[in-house]
Structure formats: structure tokens, C-alpha cells
Amino acid sequence: MIALVDPVSTGVELARAFREEGADCVHVYAAERKAAYDDDPAPRRVLHHDPDGTERRLRELGVGTIMAASEFGVTLADELAERLGLPHHDPALRAARRDKDLMMRALQAAGVPRPDSESVSTATALAGFLDRAPAYPIVVKPRNSAGTDGCTVCPDRTAAETAFARVIGERNLIGEVNESVLVQEFLAGDQYVVNTVSMAGRHLLTEIYGERIDRIDGVPVLRHMLSLRALSPGEQEVVNYAFACLDALGIKEGAAHTEVMLTPAGPRLVEVNSRVMGPCLDPDPYHAAFGYSHQHLVAERFLRPAEFERRFALGYRPAAAVAKVYLRPAGEGTLRSVDGLRLLRRMPGFHSVARLPQTGLPVPDRYLTTGASGIAFLVHEDTALLEHVLESLHELEDAGEFYRLGEPGPS
Secondary structure, three states, X not given: OEEEEOOOOOHHHHHHHHHHOOOOEEEXXXXXXXXXXXXXXXXXXXXXXXXXXXXXXXXXXXXXXXEEOOHHHHHHHHHHHHHOOOOOOOHHHOHHHOOHHHHHHHHHHOOOOOOOEEEEOOHHHHHHHHHHOOOOOEEEEEXXXXXXXXXXXXXXXXXXXXXXXXXXXXXXXXXXXXXOEEEEEOOOOEEEEEEEEEEXXXXXXXXXXXXXXXXXXXXXXXXXXXXXXXXXXXXXXXXXXXXXXXXXXXXXXXXXXEEEEEEOOEXXXXXXXXXXXXXXOOHHHHHHHHOOOHHHXXXXXXXXXXXXXXXXXXXXXXXXXXXXXXXXXXXXXXXXXXXXXXXXXXXXXXXXXXXXXXXXXXXXXXXXXXXXXXXXXXXXXXXXXXXXXXXXXXXXHHOOOOOEEEOOOOO
């Protein structure tokens, strides 16, 4: 029996991957996600109120594996696995796997290079960091959140003070109040995503992506991710560094999603997320490029461990590249039509779209990388061709020719 903790967001796709394999699963929800618990049609569900009661119920069900099925479930899953004596990450580093400040301190303790950063909870503490900050710009972001929520690149002291005041004390995307904020040196270079699945402390590279991130109104906005088919020496260094970060954070089992910046001084961590990649994991584009998806490899690791273990000897050799595009409206307003979709579907490598916003409603927040404004997938053997298509697609978006916006009312 597999226990999936807080299977919301991409956890829905993780749960589906286990169902496809015929796995016996129970879905565990923290009490604050009772609405998701009530809406879940799964036959076995547990609403977590107290550790003893949840532990007793999971033992009754014969649970043999517990894993986080979203960012919300990272800490609870590990706590429950430890209580039941099941495979889990290093408990001494549990807080560091969710808190970005503690995460950086764990890297420092392990001798892994990391960005200069500090957690501040008052304007006075912020001033102390700014007084010694090496150079502008700097980054201000919540210690516990996701999807670039509250993250601002600040070109000067005034912008940093404004960003701090805007974030501190507010509720973030994860639902937690920002009692303190992380301020960090700006990392210049190329940003990568390294996805892995771990088994007994051994890490398998499943995917590596290069990211295009634009700064829009001071906010870093992810435009697309494009997978790599072959690794340069620098990109292999990124993978090795990501593995070192996983070790420094005590990650031993299951999925991780690591963001790394390759700077002139070498790789530097943006953040590690000890769960499957978000925010959208429609499996078919990934299967077309890799022969698997991140969530399906997690299912394989726990359901067919001998088969999964053989992958360590195979190496990383994807048949094609996949691009994941975070579609973005050019402004604010009500969505009247998706004019660019006709062109996109004729572009080379087009595979599918997901989560397109609904016409007649205001477009969602165009700064967050939650996929709320739609996601497009492209798959092709020719990476250079995909790069050209991506440029054309972004030109459509930025010109306001992909989403047609207007005021509320008849178009």
C-alpha cells in the first residue's frame, strides 16, 4: 500500500501514474486541505488531524511506502514515514528541505557552494544585509513558497525595501504567512532544472532543462523550459552539483526537482524541491521525448525497484527534446479569444496544450509560473528547430496576438 500525502497540483498526475500501474494507494490530506479531501474520489482517504491517529490508520491499512505528492506534503510525508519506520529522508535536515534559508545553510555546512543570502524579518535586518550586499541587483523572495510567488529582482535599495514590505506578513502561494523573507545575491548566468528520482541515496537523472527567464516589471517570469539531449561539460557540472545538493539536504528516496544557475563562478543553487516537478505534468509529451515521465519513474522506483535500478547503467539519452511553454497574456483584461492557438497548432513540433484560460473571464496572474494562463508542449528531435519555434511563439505572445484581451462584456 502506497500513501500519497497531499496529492494536489501535480500530485494528481502522480496518483494517476500509480493507478495506471494498478497500485493500491491511500491519499492522506492535511486538515487544512479538507476541501481537496472532500473532492477526491479515491476509495481510501485519510484526513490528518494528529500524528498518532494517522499513524494508527496507516498501519491498519498496511502502508509500506509514504511520499509527498505535492509541495504541501513534503514535511508531513517525511514525518509519517519516520514514525512508521519506512524509507525516508534525513530527519535532521527536514526543515531545510522546505525553508530556503535553512536550505542554503545546509549547503554551506556540507561544503557545497551557495549564493550569499540572509533571512530577514525586520526592516532593520534588511538594512544590515543591504549595507554589505556585494552588488545590485539582489533578489527578495519568501522563504517558503513556489512558482516565483513574491520573488522580485531589485535594482537598488529602494526597490529592495519596497519588495520586502510587500511580501513580509503576507500569505504566500503555499498558504503560509511570510514571517521572514530571504534576500539573496542575484545570480547571473544560465538557469537549469534537474529532475531526479532517488533510490537508497543514489540519484538518477531523469531530465535536465534549460530555462528562459525574462525579467518583467522586476519579476522573474519563466517563459519556457527546453530539455537537453546531450550535455556539455558545464551542463554535466550542473548535474553533479545538483546531486551534491540532494546529498547535502539528506534526500534519499523518490522525486526531486532542483533549479540551478550556472554562473561564471560555477553552479549555484536556486532551490531544491523534494517532490515531482510542477505545475503541470501531462505525461504524454514527456513519454514522447524520454519514454517516461517524472511521475511514472517514481511509480516504477517503488513498484518495480529492480527494473528501476537497471536505469542507472543506461545513462541519459533521450530520443527527442520537449519544450514546456508557460503561455502568457501581454496585459491585463478579459480573455476574448485565443487567436494564436490556430498558428501554434501548425508550428513544427507542436504536441498539445493544457490549462488554457476560459474566455469571458479575466486572465490569471501573468507573473506566476503556475501555468494558470496555459501551457504548450512541443516535441521534436531537432532542438535547434524547437528553439526557432519558441522564439516565434514568444513574439506572438509579446505582441498581444496569442491571447486577445478586452473589457468585460460582448466582444
